[in-house]
Amino acid sequence: GDSTSSAATSAGGGTLTMGINATPDTLDPGATGLALTLLISFALFDPLVYWLPDGKGGSAFHPGLAESWTISPDASAYTFKLRKGVTFHDGTTFDAKAVKATYDHVVDPKTKSKSGLGALGPYKETKILDDYTVQIVFTAPNASFLHQQAAGNFGISSPAALAKYGPTAYGNNPVGTGPFTFQSYQAGSQLTLLKNPKYTWGPKALGEGPAKLDKLVFRIVTDDSGRYNALQSGQLQIAMNLPPNNISAAQKSGKFQQLLVPSIGTPLGMPINVTKPPTDDPLVRQAIMYAVDQDALVKDVLYDVYKPAHNVLTPITPGYSEAASKTYSYDPDKAGRLLDQAGWTVGDGGIRTKNGKKLSLEIILFSGGGLELPTQFVVSELQKAGFSANTAVQPFATAQASFNSGAHNLGSFGYYGADPYLLNIWVNSNAIQSGFNWSHYANPAVDKLIAKANATAADATRNGLYEQVGAKLMQDSMYLPLWDVAGAFTLSPKVQNLHQTLNGYLAFHSATVG
Amino acid sequence: MLLFVVRRLGAAIPVVIGITLIAFVLVHLVPGDPAKVILYGANASPEQIATLRQQLGLDDPLWRQYADFAVNLVHGNLGTSFLTQTPVSHELLSRAPSTLVLTAASMLVAVLVGVPLGLVAGMRPGSVLDTVARWISFAGVAVPYFFLALLLVLLFSVKLHLLSAIDDGTAKSLVLPAVSLGWGYAAILTRLVRGRVIDEMRSDYVKSARARGSGELRVLLRQVLRNSSVPAVTTIGLQFGNILTGAAITEVIFGRAGLGSFLATSITSKNIPVVQGAVVVIGIAYVVINLGVDLIVGAIDPRTRQEAAA
Amino acid sequence: MSLLEVTGLRTEIDTAQGRICPVDGVSLAVRAGETLGVVGESGSGKTMTGMSIMRLLPPGGSITGGSIRLDGRELTELDESVMRTVRGSELAMIFQDPMTSLNPVRTIGSQLREAYRIHVDSSRAAATARATEVLGLVGMPRPRERLDDYPHQLSGGMRQRVMIALGLMCDPKLLIADEPTTALDVSIQAQILTLIDDLKSQLSMGVLLITHDMGVIAEYADRVAVMYGGQVVEQSGVQELFERPRHRYTQALLAAMPTLELDRNAELATIPGSPPKLLDLAPGCRFAPRCAFAQDDCRSADPSLIGGDHLHACFHPADGRTQAADVVVGVREAAEPRGSDSLVQLFDVHKRFGVRSRRPFAPSRAVQAVSGVTLTIAAGETLGIVGESGCGKTTLGRMLVGLERPTSGSVSFDGRDLSAQSRTGFRRRRRDLQMMFQDSAAALDPRMTVAALIAEPLVAQGIGTRRERRRTVAELLAAVGLPPEAAERYPHEFSGGQRQRIAMARALALRPKVIVADEPVSALDVSVQAQILNLMRSLQDRYGQTYVVISHDLSLLKYLADRIGVMYLGRLVELGAGEDVYSAPRHPYTAGLIKAIPVPESAKNREAAARSTGLGGELPSAIDPPSGCHFRTRCPLATERCATEVPILKPSDGLHAVACHHPLTTHVLTPVR
Amino acid sequence: MSRLKWVALSLAALLVLLLLLAPGVLAHVDPVATSDAHLEGPSGSHLFGTDLLGRDVYSRTVYGARPVLVATFLGVLLASAAGVAIGVLGGVAPRWLNAVVMRVVDVFLALPVLLIALILIATAGSGVRSIVLAIGIAFTPGFARVVESSVRRLRKAEYVEAARVFGSTTLRTSWRHLLPNLLTEVVVLGSSAIGWGILTATTLSFLGLGVRLPAPDWGSDLAAGATNLADAWWLSTFPGLAIMATILLANFSGDHLMRVLDPRAGIRFGRSYRRLAIRLSRHGGDIAHESA
Numbered sequence A: 001g002d003s004t005s006s007a008a009t010s011a012g013g014g015t016l017t018m019g020i021n022a023t024p025d026t027l028d029p030g031a032t033g034l035a036l037t038l039l040i041s042f043a044l045f046d047p048l049v050y051w052l053p054d055g056k057g058g059s060a061f062h063p064g065l066a067e068s069w070t071i072s073p074d075a076s077a078y079t080f081k082l083r084k085g086v087t088f089h090d091g092t093t094f095d096a097k098a099v100k101a102t103y104d105h106v107v108d109p110k111t112k113s114k115s116g117l118g119a120l121g122p123y124k125e126t127k128i129l130d131d132y133t134v135q136i137v138f139t140a141p142n143a144s145f146l147h148q149q150a151a152g153n154f155g156i157s158s159p160a161a162l163a164k165y166g167p168t169a170y171g172n173n174p175v176g177t178g179p180f181t182f183q184s185y186q187a188g189s190q191l192t193l194l195k196n197p198k199y200t201w202g203p204k205a206l207g208e209g210p211a212k213l214d215k216l217v218f219r220i221v222t223d224d225s226g227r228y229n230a231l232q233s234g235q236l237q238i239a240m241n242l243p244p245n246n247i248s249a250a251q252k253s254g255k256f257q258q259l260l261v262p263s264i265g266t267p268l269g270m271p272i273n274v275t276k277p278p279t280d281d282p283l284v285r286q287a288i289m290y291a292v293d294q295d296a297l298v299k300d301v302l303y304d305v306y307k308p309a310h311n312v313l314t315p316i317t318p319g320y321s322e323a324a325s326k327t328y329s330y331d332p333d334k335a336g337r338l339l340d341q342a343g344w345t346v347g348d349g350g351i352r353t354k355n356g357k358k359l360s361l362e363i364i365l366f367s368g369g370g371l372e373l374p375t376q377f378v379v380s381e382l383q384k385a386g387f388s389a390n391t392a393v394q395p396f397a398t399a400q401a402s403f404n405s406g407a408h409n410l411g412s413f414g415y416y417g418a419d420p421y422l423l424n425i426w427v428n429s430n431a432i433q434s435g436f437n438w439s440h441y442a443n444p445a446v447d448k449l450i451a452k453a454n455a456t457a458a459d460a461t462r463n464g465l466y467e468q469v470g471a472k473l474m475q476d477s478m479y480l481p482l483w484d485v486a487g488a489f490t491l492s493p494k495v496q497n498l499h500q501t502l503n504g505y506l507a508f509h510s511a512t513v514g
Numbered sequence B: 001m002l003l004f005v006v007r008r009l010g011a012a013i014p015v016v017i018g019i020t021l022i023a024f025v026l027v028h029l030v031p032g033d034p035a036k037v038i039l040y041g042a043n044a045s046p047e048q049i050a051t052l053r054q055q056l057g058l059d060d061p062l063w064r065q066y067a068d069f070a071v072n073l074v075h076g077n078l079g080t081s082f083l084t085q086t087p088v089s090h091e092l093l094s095r096a097p098s099t100l101v102l103t104a105a106s107m108l109v110a111v112l113v114g115v116p117l118g119l120v121a122g123m124r125p126g127s128v129l130d131t132v133a134r135w136i137s138f139a140g141v142a143v144p145y146f147f148l149a150l151l152l153v154l155l156f157s158v159k160l161h162l163l164s165a166i167d168d169g170t171a172k173s174l175v176l177p178a179v180s181l182g183w184g185y186a187a188i189l190t191r192l193v194r195g196r197v198i199d200e201m202r203s204d205y206v207k208s209a210r211a212r213g214s215g216e217l218r219v220l221l222r223q224v225l226r227n228s229s230v231p232a233v234t235t236i237g238l239q240f241g242n243i244l245t246g247a248a249i250t251e252v253i254f255g256r257a258g259l260g261s262f263l264a265t266s267i268t269s270k271n272i273p274v275v276q277g278a279v280v281v282i283g284i285a286y287v288v289i290n291l292g293v294d295l296i297v298g299a300i301d302p303r304t305r306q307e308a309a310a
Numbered sequence C: 001m002s003l004l005e006v007t008g009l010r011t012e013i014d015t016a017q018g019r020i021c022p023v024d025g026v027s028l029a030v031r032a033g034e035t036l037g038v039v040g041e042s043g044s045g046k047t048m049t050g051m052s053i054m055r056l057l058p059p060g061g062s063i064t065g066g067s068i069r070l071d072g073r074e075l076t077e078l079d080e081s082v083m084r085t086v087r088g089s090e091l092a093m094i095f096q097d098p099m100t101s102l103n104p105v106r107t108i109g110s111q112l113r114e115a116y117r118i119h120v121d122s123s124r125a126a127a128t129a130r131a132t133e134v135l136g137l138v139g140m141p142r143p144r145e146r147l148d149d150y151p152h153q154l155s156g157g158m159r160q161r162v163m164i165a166l167g168l169m170c171d172p173k174l175l176i177a178d179e180p181t182t183a184l185d186v187s188i189q190a191q192i193l194t195l196i197d198d199l200k201s202q203l204s205m206g207v208l209l210i211t212h213d214m215g216v217i218a219e220y221a222d223r224v225a226v227m228y229g230g231q232v233v234e235q236s237g238v239q240e241l242f243e244r245p246r247h248r249y250t251q252a253l254l255a256a257m258p259t260l261e262l263d264r265n266a267e268l269a270t271i272p273g274s275p276p277k278l279l280d281l282a283p284g285c286r287f288a289p290r291c292a293f294a295q296d297d298c299r300s301a302d303p304s305l306i307g308g309d310h311l312h313a314c315f316h317p318a319d320g321r322t323q324a325a326d327v328v329v330g331v332r333e334a335a336e337p338r339g340s341d342s343l344v345q346l347f348d349v350h351k352r353f354g355v356r357s358r359r360p361f362a363p364s365r366a367v368q369a370v371s372g373v374t375l376t377i378a379a380g381e382t383l384g385i386v387g388e389s390g391c392g393k394t395t396l397g398r399m400l401v402g403l404e405r406p407t408s409g410s411v412s413f414d415g416r417d418l419s420a421q422s423r424t425g426f427r428r429r430r431r432d433l434q435m436m437f438q439d440s441a442a443a444l445d446p447r448m449t450v451a452a453l454i455a456e457p458l459v460a461q462g463i464g465t466r467r468e469r470r471r472t473v474a475e476l477l478a479a480v481g482l483p484p485e486a487a488e489r490y491p492h493e494f495s496g497g498q499r500q501r502i503a504m505a506r507a508l509a510l511r512p513k514v515i516v517a518d519e520p521v522s523a524l525d526v527s528v529q530a531q532i533l534n535l536m537r538s539l540q541d542r543y544g545q546t547y548v549v550i551s552h553d554l555s556l557l558k559y560l561a562d563r564i565g566v567m568y569l570g571r572l573v574e575l576g577a578g579e580d581v582y583s584a585p586r587h588p589y590t591a592g593l594i595k596a597i598p599v600p601e602s603a604k605n606r607e608a609a610a611r612s613t614g615l616g617g618e619l620p621s622a623i624d625p626p627s628g629c630h631f632r633t634r635c636p637l638a639t640e641r642c643a644t645e646v647p648i649l650k651p652s653d654g655l656h657a658v659a660c661h662h663p664l665t666t667h668v669l670t671p672v673r
Numbered sequence D: 001m002s003r004l005k006w007v008a009l010s011l012a013a014l015l016v017l018l019l020l021l022a023p024g025v026l027a028h029v030d031p032v033a034t035s036d037a038h039l040e041g042p043s044g045s046h047l048f049g050t051d052l053l054g055r056d057v058y059s060r061t062v063y064g065a066r067p068v069l070v071a072t073f074l075g076v077l078l079a080s081a082a083g084v085a086i087g088v089l090g091g092v093a094p095r096w097l098n099a100v101v102m103r104v105v106d107v108f109l110a111l112p113v114l115l116i117a118l119i120l121i122a123t124a125g126s127g128v129r130s131i132v133l134a135i136g137i138a139f140t141p142g143f144a145r146v147v148e149s150s151v152r153r154l155r156k157a158e159y160v161e162a163a164r165v166f167g168s169t170t171l172r173t174s175w176r177h178l179l180p181n182l183l184t185e186v187v188v189l190g191s192s193a194i195g196w197g198i199l200t201a202t203t204l205s206f207l208g209l210g211v212r213l214p215a216p217d218w219g220s221d222l223a224a225g226a227t228n229l230a231d232a233w234w235l236s237t238f239p240g241l242a243i244m245a246t247i248l249l250a251n252f253s254g255d256h257l258m259r260v261l262d263p264r265a266g267i268r269f270g271r272s273y274r275r276l277a278i279r280l281s282r283h284g285g286d287i288a289h290e291s292a
């Protein structure tokens, strides 16, 4: 069908412009390191299997380009039966070769894949069993794979396009099977997608048939007030991740809708360095956990927009342990008692001291991380408990270096991941010096538990193992959770029929703009 | 003339080399590991980080890295962005026009506001008009452009819906950024032009033009205007570095994809090839703009042309 | 009826210090085809009078009384818009400085066309034609091609011609020329003034010629008005004025000029004090405080301008020109024969300045500022160096005191080569070689007191204790005729003449054997100039130092110097005793220079002296001088030999040396006077 | 100058002094103390209102002056010291060295301030020290250029040449003649640089690179309030006004200083000196090109 006829038949049409807050590093989901690209990838690509919220707080797998799948008991081989009659945007046909090409592309060193490589884990090879059957094989158990493949990194690419553009230039010329086709990208400015009129193979959960929109534009506006202003002036129909005060103002104005899409991963919070005094003392760390009132933070500083966090994972993440969330509650008195117990006594001006040394915390944030103001709240809470604090805001690269070197007592963190295996990245003892273990937390037992969980195919068992890990981490108070990250979308009322993804983002398959 | 241009460009080579060298040393002073910046959020294991470091050439000795950069530069190759893996030249080229348009537009604002204001003020120093112009110029210098930008957006796009809050490629969306960025320079130009006009109005040639029966307007337009615009033009050249800084912030506020903001984010994320490339482009732009300024000044004031003529 | 009739004109200016009245009841008249010279010292209101007639006053200025009638029309009452049509069409004015009076960024063609089209409704082509015509009229060679030139591409003389052309575009009735030649060399001055004179009769305009130079008046004006303190104090025909000045000021002014005829041994007449400040004027004759003949009535009442054809405002007028001796304070003792031991020797001194060429690949050019000067200066003598601007006088002087090292050749003092000396040795030598700079205001650090300035050489050389130095300063101040209080003041608080005295005192502080004085009086008014010249001579009598005086004014040098060296484009072309050089110049250039000097006395026989300007053309560029004899391009006697062979300076008779292939004999080309 | 201006300037100077040395005199509330008064508009108890954490905006505005002023003053001081050193070096150096020095100055002039500042802050961390350095480095080339050309001009000044004629040593000449005249120019230039310095300092802290949190700072407070401009205008507006007032004051006093110190203002040459000036200007053009 050509575009005129489909425009006539489908309701809606028109252009939807959404303001996004960062610049995509590439449009190749296999190469990207940014979650934002994964949002875009859902418009351009289909994964083999979709994993979507069920609308009741849970989630479910839906057939994507694979009609069915089986997992080997040790979770090291995944077999997919592929859908027929699917064509790529460039007109070529989808089949098993495309799946193999896509996965091989991710592991190709020339691709310099970032999150894809991490998400793929111990990949060995993709076996083409027949034209429409593939098997993805791992060298080791990899239970997180089904979740990971659904998270966006592994949308299937056209082998012809991959060959045509080569592993790097493909990033500017993505060709998938998704509801929208790539039209143009102005670096740093905007990405324009057009509707794919042939699209009929989408999951029913996201709507049927081709997309309703004619055009989907992602406009990069890094400045928070810029996005809000543009939304108000009508230049944007959706503004992503506005600051809480604007979200709240937008809501109060009654002119805009609010969509909060909870995301999988860790809440936003502060890794507590377990090796640098005074936070090397568990009592001091526990005191911190008791001293900070996340509920008040959310109410006073975040305008009640987000949910307070009390755990190392967000609630919708598999392996989230409800019990672990109860480990600490706001209790300043208890914090004081713990500090007394640790030998820190109240001194001049309410600052505690021990052996003539002040109870002082080094706090390092990275600029633009959205933690500046909340941290000032945290600091005022800590001051009430007798801490003094010194806060430095550093550019991202610099802050990371500081975190790795352990110059901080409290840092800043917040991580999206499709599977609780992400814990491996930031609590594993091998990630201290040059990874993202900014708590400098080294616990071989936890390392082992995570490895074991990832080798377990059965969901329930696996989640149980992760719950143990979560509980242990909370007990060791190596992370001060603040609030649960969520994709926050402020929409003009004209925008309808959006679907949520599990990474805190949106799917535009059936979206309309009135 | 052509020779002059060629020679001036030739003389700029050491400056550009110096700029890249300094920029190179400086970016390497920034602590942090670009590989980790890139892989943050990528569920990357330490091995993956190490591999990426090596792929990016970050394990080479510094001199080697600079030599590679310099050799590439000679071949017109600015390298690949760490973050996007696309050629730096491509990234810069796609952003440079936006910055160019913004700076040009804000300079236009500066000239259109500053020069006439300076002229009327300088014509009658001490008059009411002069006092008004001087206050405007004082205020213009004093209002930080980022503050002005915020106020303008609030008023003109959010409240009145007259102008766009963010760039949409139209000339209309250029108005607010250009005004907020150009305003301060308008103020500077007002002061410069005013001072110059006062001097010129006292000059002998104005006296003799009057003695020939020229009216004030004629004196202003035919005699004083050209002479008085010289400092305006040279200032624009000299202010280029500042304008770029201002542009960076203005670009962020107005959601413009430009060099300034790009440079800023690239520095903080230690995207070395981009910083280097941007610095080369900026250095060349600086040289070219100042060459242009010299040529314009030469066109305005023939006395400076002697040396330009070949 | 006169073309221009100014009666009782009064102009006032509001300044920050108060209200002043720079034109105070001025009356004058200019007839068509006549030149009225307006003469007076600096600040006497000459320019203001001219500007008042144009009605172009500085901010705060206004005409508060009197009338200005041009061709019977009252200008003071005209509407500004009407006045504008008068300016440039009926009234034209040209200014002192041709460098700055033309708009530097527009071609002269466009400026000329504009001047025409403001007043005459005409096409561009017609204006161009007119511009070409007028440029031709003012003697611009190949006028058509010049139209596209910018002012900076023309020489000073040519620019002044353009200025005159601008004035003439609309056939004005009256041309006001405000010191039109101050910025020019004598030779060019003569050309320009002659041009104005010719145009005047050709176009039968009236000319108001403003100048501070009595000589210019004498030679180029028909009638004169002498101004003092904002008033016209005397007005008459030129000849009458020079023969029988009535006002005491005019009389003193005439006597103070060093003329070519003046006896070298006579001390110059001076006018004590300085011109009045226009603020807080005391009642009475404004000249009274400086007048030797002033009596009580002069101090109480303001004399008015009286007399028929010869107007003057003086209660006790003179009735003739005083002999110098009348006003002279004393006669200088006849110069004793100076020692002939040579003190300074210059041997084949050359100085090149590399002029950096900004052009790519162009060979860097060089200015040959001084080439091949060989000269011996005897102890105690005064050597004058004269020449047109840019001929290398200053450079030579600077090399003499070691401020500049010769490119080749040697300068030796007391038999020792200066450039061969060690640094410290050279620094000590400084004690003997001092310099007074061309611009005393610039040579005195504005941040130092006079005492510190005068003591500076002593401190630099480490001479004396603090107290001794203070005594020396007091002594020197007294010697140069400044009050002791001057010590604690700053240079800008002094007048030009006083500053020159400070500079003199400073130059003397080390009791040097040689003082090089670069244009010591060229910025000063005649009356003050006389004071400084007398001072210089009396100090020489007292301390016996040797002077090298650099000047572009031959009559001044003739008065001051024992010997005169004439320079042309870096070469010394003539050298001899002052008397000889003047009365029997050997070099055609010297003869031309002498001829170009406007001389008051020539008024007597100005018709007789057919107006042949002494020197045609202009000084060629020092970057690319003519081959052979540099002067050949302007020399009436030049032959082919002059183009190929460089003439060397050789004695022609006695000590009078000349560098010319065809030196003049006394019989040919002797100045008429 | 009128008495009114004197009074105004002295009051302003006093205010600046208080802001620098004893902000506590002007504001009694701790600028970092939080309270339950969240986002209250200006009122009797909170003159400029409160921010999200219930901190007193007036107090923050008063205390926020110090980092800006200190950074600016020290930065300009640093720049002028370095600029004078480099400029003098360039001014007295032989031609080749001058060329090298001035090329380096050119390089720094072409480097955007933003680059220098961001790299510094990324390296040395945010805070007043980095801003001082950033302003220092960014402004140095400007000073160096002016100083260099002044030194060249002053060295040619006749009173300096005159000193040479007396046999004054180079050192003495520099000390007695060059330096005092140079200093005046540097002071004048420095005073006009203050206004720019304040703008630069606040720009950098607006970018989030200012003082350490939660200390008050005009630029970062302005930036923090930027998203609230529509609903809590006082958050950004008061720091903004403070910045404006300070820049205005700096410019006014700079202008004034210029008038007081400008050497030309003091010396009025005799009118007849114009004739000499005209004579001298004639081949000034040639001489401007320096001798080889």
Ligand SMILES: Nc1ncnc2c1ncn2[C@@H]1O[C@H](COP(=O)(O)OP(=O)(O)OP(=O)(O)O)[C@@H](O)[C@H]1O
Binding pocket: C013, C014, C015, C022, C040, C041, C042, C043, C044, C045, C046, C047, C048, C049, C058, C059, C212, C278, D271, D272
């Ligand atoms: N723009 C002005 N504002 C105030 N006073 C002025 C102005 N121009 C000239 N004067 C004063 O008017 C008086 C007369 O000045 P004028 O220029 O007419 O003198 P002059 O005879 O032309 O002198 P010179 O020979 O130096 O040109 C002087 O005392 C001068 O100080």
Ligand SMILES: Nc1ncnc2c1ncn2[C@@H]1O[C@H](COP(=O)(O)OP(=O)(O)OP(=O)(O)O)[C@@H](O)[C@H]1O
Binding pocket: C353, C354, C355, C367, C368, C369, C387, C388, C389, C390, C391, C392, C393, C394, C395, C396, C552, C622, D279, D282, D283, D286, D287, D289, D290, D291
């Ligand atoms: N430092 C210099 N660099 C380059 N050229 C110079 C320099 N000094 C003098 N000249 C050139 O040397 C020539 C002689 O200059 P000088 O100053 O000695 O002339 P002068 O006879 O004193 O002129 P004036 O009467 O105008 O003072 C001129 O052409 C001048 O331009």
Ligand SMILES: [Mg+2]
Binding pocket: C046, C047, C048, C178
């Ligand atoms: Mg005059």
Ligand SMILES: [Mg+2]
Binding pocket: C393, C394, C395, C438, C518
């Ligand atoms: Mg000279």
